[in-house]
Amino acid sequence: MFSRFSATCKHLLTEGSQKVLFRQVDRMSSKILHQTVWDSDPELFEIIKAEKQRQLKGLELIASENFTSMAVLNCLSSCLTNKYAEGLPGARYYGGTQFVDQIELLCQKRALEAYKISADEWGVNVQPYSGSPANFAVYTAIVEPHGRIMGLDLPDGGHLTHGFFTPAKKISATSIFFESMPYKVNQETGLIDYEALLKTARLFKPKIIIAGVSCYSRALDYKKFREICDDVGAYLMADMAHISGLVAAGVTSSPFEYSDIVTTTTHKSLRGPRAGVIFFRKGFRTNAKGDKIPYDLESKINQAVFPCLQGGPHENAIAAIATTFKQASTPEFKEYAQQIINNAKQLSESLQSKGYKVVTGGTEVHMLLLDLRPSGISGAKAEYILEEVSIACNKNTVPGDKSALNPSGIRLGTPALTTRGLKESDMQQVAAFIDQAIKLGKEIGKESGPKLVDFKKSVHCGEWNSKVECLRNEIEAFSEKFPMPGYDCY
Numbered sequence: 001m002f003s004r005f006s007a008t009c010k011h012l013l014t015e016g017s018q019k020v021l022f023r024q025v026d027r028m029s030s031k032i033l034h035q036t037v038w039d040s041d042p043e044l045f046e047i048i049k050a051e052k053q054r055q056l057k058g059l060e061l062i063a064s065e066n067f068t069s070m071a072v073l074n075c076l077s078s079c080l081t082n083k084y085a086e087g088l089p090g091a092r093y094y095g096g097t098q099f100v101d102q103i104e105l106l107c108q109k110r111a112l113e114a115y116k117i118s119a120d121e122w123g124v125n126v127q128p129y130s131g132s133p134a135n136f137a138v139y140t141a142i143v144e145p146h147g148r149i150m151g152l153d154l155p156d157g158g159h160l161t162h163g164f165f166t167p168a169k170k171i172s173a174t175s176i177f178f179e180s181m182p183y184k185v186n187q188e189t190g191l192i193d194y195e196a197l198l199k200t201a202r203l204f205k206p207k208i209i210i211a212g213v214s215c216y217s218r219a220l221d222y223k224k225f226r227e228i229c230d231d232v233g234a235y236l237m238a239d240m241a242h243i244s245g246l247v248a249a250g251v252t253s254s255p256f257e258y259s260d261i262v263t264t265t266t267h268k269s270l271r272g273p274r275a276g277v278i279f280f281r282k283g284f285r286t287n288a289k290g291d292k293i294p295y296d297l298e299s300k301i302n303q304a305v306f307p308c309l310q311g312g313p314h315e316n317a318i319a320a321i322a323t324t325f326k327q328a329s330t331p332e333f334k335e336y337a338q339q340i341i342n343n344a345k346q347l348s349e350s351l352q353s354k355g356y357k358v359v360t361g362g363t364e365v366h367m368l369l370l371d372l373r374p375s376g377i378s379g380a381k382a383e384y385i386l387e388e389v390s391i392a393c394n395k396n397t398v399p400g401d402k403s404a405l406n407p408s409g410i411r412l413g414t415p416a417l418t419t420r421g422l423k424e425s426d427m428q429q430v431a432a433f434i435d436q437a438i439k440l441g442k443e444i445g446k447e448s449g450p451k452l453v454d455f456k457k458s459v460h461c462g463e464w465n466s467k468v469e470c471l472r473n474e475i476e477a478f479s480e481k482f483p484m485p486g487y488d489c490y
């Protein structure tokens with residue numbers, strides 16, 4: 001039963017502790033407690049293995065995804081998952097927290113080190129379960145119910161949690177419990193319209209302006225955001241979820257110099273576990289009149305996370321974030337982050353040279369947005385045909401799209417493929433595969449007509465089916481050549 005454990009961890013135990021362990025194992029009678037998932041639940045394990053195969057064989061271009069390290073996986077599946085630790089280190093509502101306290105403090109320390117910020121000026125809460133709860137916690141902390149927030153509109157590249165609503169419905173809870181006003185990108189250039197943001201902010205007078213994006217291929221002008229916030233007396237909250245790995249590596253502009261609050265996920269370009277982190281200013285800020293005002297964010301934000309919105313922190317995830325920040329401070333990670341950008345630029349250039357339109361004309365971060373209107377295929381059809389040939393990406397609205405339900409673009413990101421070791425020359429091949437798939441999709445679309453449902457049927461019919469299969473085999477053979485961190489088969 002424990003053969004796998006003894007094979008992998010025996011060397012970590014003294015002879016004495018090995019004997020104790022195996023005596024304990026002998027006494028264990030409950031099968032469900034001690035069997036591995038592959039022995040106890042093959043039905044589930046087969047599905048997990050199939051997902052691993054999908055990850056291995058496919059080209060992962062979803063901009064928010066990554067393949068995390070063995071060390072992160074080790075932390076996630078460690079004994080830390082057993083521990084309740086409501087509260088903060090040193091002030092918990094449970095006993096037995098001496099070790100998780102150490103882990104959480106280490107994680108906080110490494111978080112500040114990773115972004116080269118001082119503990120005198122910044123505090124950090126590493127407990128948010130993910131990016132959405134982190135953002136909601138910030139609004140809960142410093143915006144009163146139905147107070148005002150402004151974020152980039154979702155169809156323009158913002159995130160749901162930046163206050164998304166439609167004329168028909170308040171979609172995100174951040175637009176139900178707070179009043180949100182979107183700002184937009186310029187429809188021609190695809191760039192954030194800072195002038196319009198200033199004008200609207202002067203009218204709307206938000207408590208917070210959010211500088212953060214889920215689909216935007218340019219570095220944000222945090223200085224400009226700061227000026228606008230100062231003009232209207234708003235807090236600047238940067239949501240660096242997508243770029244937090246790039247910021248840690250120092251290969252893109254950092255929001256810390258100008259922001260009052262910075263939130264992030266830890267599982268995108270940072271390559272950690274699925275979790276969220278909130279950084280908040282300490283010390284003093286200067287208001288529009290030049291008065292020095294003490295920040296009061298620390299206790300408000302800590303209390304918003306717990307007990308307002310969450311219960312016990314996931315200490316296994318916190319350990320995994322700690323080891324992620326250690327990795328993010330290494331020269332190897334810096335090289336990785338630079339390669340992410342190089343790969344995105346190469347992908348963008350290669351696709352442009354094949355005639356594709358890239359929104360904003362290129363990229364300076366980890367992703368690009370293809371505008372497929374000139375290519376004559378919808379975002380949904382492109383996403384579908386790419387998935388059928390084992391390229392994962394997502395359809396996305398492009399500036400000027402009339403319908404968010406039928407978007408005209410696809411978002412392509414390079415963090416995951418860069419983790420697998422792909423370089424610029426490989427990205428040229430990836431661009432060629434994307435081009436082949438989209439051309440095939442266009443051919444199929446001509447025959448199937450405009451409806452997605454008919455298109456999907458045609459993809460699996462006769463001659464088209466074999467062409468799709470042929471391209472998929474080629475792509476999977478290419479993809480399988482690249483290594484993947486984590487466990488071999490799951």
Ligand SMILES: Cc1ncc(COP(=O)(O)O)c(C=O)c1O
Pocket residue numbers: 064130131132133135159161212213214239240241242265275
């Ligand atoms: C900018 C931004 N903020 C927040 C989130 C939410 O993160 P999560 O999915 O972990 O809740 C995302 C997720 O994609 C994001 O892109």
